[in-house]
Amino acid sequence: MNEESVSYLPVTQHDPATHDSPAVQGIGDRKQIRISGPQDIVEARQKGRIMTQEIGCTPTQSTLVATAISELARNIILYAEHGEITLVKIAGDGKVGLQIIATDKGPGIQNIARAMINGFSTSGGLGLGLPSLKQIADSFTITSKPGQGVRVDMLMWLGDKSGQVKA
Ligand SMILES: Nc1ncnc2c1ncn2[C@@H]1O[C@H](COP(=O)(O)OP(=O)(O)OP(=O)(O)O)[C@@H](O)[C@H]1O
Ligand SMILES: [Mg+2]
Numbered sequence: 001m002n003e004e005s006v007s008y009l010p011v012t013q014h015d016p017a018t019h020d021s022p023a024v025q026g027i028g029d030r031k032q033i034r035i036s037g038p039q040d041i042v043e044a045r046q047k048g049r050i051m052t053q054e055i056g057c058t059p060t061q062s063t064l065v066a067t068a069i070s071e072l073a074r075n076i077i078l079y080a081e082h083g084e085i086t087l088v089k090i091a092g093d094g095k096v097g098l099q100i101i102a103t104d105k106g107p108g109i110q111n112i113a114r115a116m117i118n119g120f121s122t123s124g125g126l127g128l129g130l131p132s133l134k135q136i137a138d139s140f141t142i143t144s145k146p147g148q149g150v151r152v153d154m155l156m157w158l159g160d161k162s163g164q165v166k167a
Contacts, residue, residue: 005143006112008134024092024155026099035102036082041073044085048098051089055096057158064136065098065156071129072102072152078123080106080149090155097138097157108146116142 031051033044045066052062069085076083083104090097109115116134121127130152134140139155 003143003145004109004112005141006116007139007141008116008137024090027089027091027096030086030088033085033087034082035073035076035085035104037077041070041077044069044073044087048087048100051087051098052158055089055098055158061156061158065100065158068100068133068136068154068156071133072100075129076102076104076106078125080104083149095157096159097155100152100154100156102152103149105149108149109142109144110146112142112144 031047033040033047035041035044048065048069049062052065057065069087073085076085081104083102083106086099086101086103088099088101090099114120116130117127118131119127130142133152133154136156137154138157139153141153143151143153
């Protein structure tokens with residue numbers, strides 16, 4: 001089956017990793033965390049929290065980011081066994097934020113639109129993970145190639161650039 005890529009919010013100038021965009025730039029090092037067990041979820045959450053603190057965002061935003069990272073990592077372990085989370089601080093249009101990319105080489109998602117429906121789950125879960133991520137993201141793109149894996153790429157703008165970025 002062919003690759004399917006679905007963007008749920010306008011991916012205008014986002015995504016420094018995949019789009020050559022002058023409007024959004026990665027700041028500092030990207031953090032890559034291999035995900036294959038629960039301890040890796042803890043590590044990815046912690047790295048995300050540190051990066052949000054460096055950006056200077058509110059504790060609520062920090063928790064939201066940690067929750068998003070957890071959900072993506074949980075999906076990796078549940079459906080693909082292992083994969084990777086990449087975190088990149090971003091800046092653009094006077095804003096700062098975080099890009100969270102989850103990749104795996106698992107079975108892929110057969111039908112992305114269906115997977116994005118509230119309550120759809122193939123594991124007996126609540127089926128709320130991906131739809132919730134879409135809600136909290138400023139840009140959200142899923143790419144899947146059945147048999148070859150999934151890439152979820154989300155951006156969250158988190159604060160004002162002026163004076164808050166320590167990176
Ligand atoms: N990385 C992935 N690889 C393959 N399939 C996936 C992946 N992530 C999600 N899916 C598919 O998309 C469905 C919906 O995912 P979602 O995270 O929204 O819900 P869930 O994991 O089933 O339940 P919840 O996250 O609410 O506990 C999953 O049931 C699964 O079929
Ligand atoms: Mg889930």
